[in-house]
Amino acid sequence: MEEIASQPNPYTLPGDENITGLLATHLRVADLYWASEDMTALAVHAGEQLAAARWATGDRPSPCGLIVFEGGLGLVEAGPNLHGPATALAWGPGPGETLVVWHLMTAEQFTGGVPVPNPAAVPPLIAIREARLPVTAEPVLLDALPAHEGMAPSRTIVAALAAAWHLMEQPQLIERTVQEPHRADGRSLRRAGLPADGVSLLALRRQYTPQDRDPDAGTDQRTYRNRWIVSGHWRNQAYGPERSLRRQTWVPAHMKGPDGAPLLSTEKVNVWRR
Numbered sequence: 571m572e573e574i575a576s577q578p579n580p581y582t583l584p585g586d587e588n589i590t591g592l593l594a595t596h597l598r599v600a601d602l603y604w605a606s607e608d609m610t611a612l613a614v615h616a617g618e619q620l621a622a623a624r625w626a627t628g629d630r631p632s633p634c635g636l637i638v639f640e641g642g643l644g645l646v647e648a649g650p651n652l653h654g655p656a657t658a659l660a661w662g663p664g665p666g667e668t669l670v671v672w673h674l675m676t677a678e679q680f681t682g683g684v685p686v687p688n689p690a691a692v693p694p695l696i697a698i699r700e701a702r703l704p705v706t707a708e709p710v711l712l713d714a715l716p717a718h719e720g721m722a723p724s725r726t727i728v729a730a731l732a733a734a735w736h737l738m739e740q741p742q743l744i745e746r747t748v749q750e751p752h753r754a755d756g757r758s759l760r761r762a763g764l765p766a767d768g769v770s771l772l773a774l775r776r777q778y779t780p781q782d783r784d785p786d787a788g789t790d791q792r793t794y795r796n797r798w799i800v801s802g803h804w805r806n807q808a809y810g811p812e813r814s815l816r817r818q819t820w821v822p823a824h825m826k827g828p829d830g831a832p833l834l835s836t837e838k839v840n841v842w843r844r
Contacts, residue, residue, distance in 0.1 A: 596662030601632035606773040610639040617729030622709035634662040654698040
């Protein structure tokens, strides 16, 4: 590993050394996550409805992390007239009061399947751009994120990351398991001074049953004579000591109303399912 690191990398441009060094620092201490395809789809879908987000340490599942999204998050601007697929995101503290979010593609996507002269010089994941997000006490509007070096952060990408972080806090919706490294891989990681804690696997639970009582319904004891579909949405949920704190919680689409009652029809019903 050290021999490879000491060799000049023909796939970096002049001036990239400091950026590469910061990314390497983040990845050495990053907690690892893998989002299944259905979790990825929900993160993108829910992110579209997320108006604002915070990027402070307490709002992240880990101070530094790397999450691979199965199926990818779509194309992202990587330069003038240049776009690349964002398959993974890594994050860590940046200069000033910022969080750096690295957008990464796989080596196969980078090379297009074409053999390269020195395959060892091409890492499994390659950074194609960075986004610098302000770390503030209050949420920042996702439609008003500041640009860095002339490029504003991709709203779709950073909103999906924020949504994934919120969803990871909902164990009734997201199943989280840990895949430990094989024994030999674990020994290699520890010899290199790298974490060997395994990868957190994130997936939607097979069944999710919302609470019978809607916390927003009030106490008027209303009786409903119809059923209707409630679209998935974010709720600013109370939690913590005496429910004094607030966090964004995703409420999945579900049916409301008494069993057997007529279903109210609308001109258009959007259904998102696994």
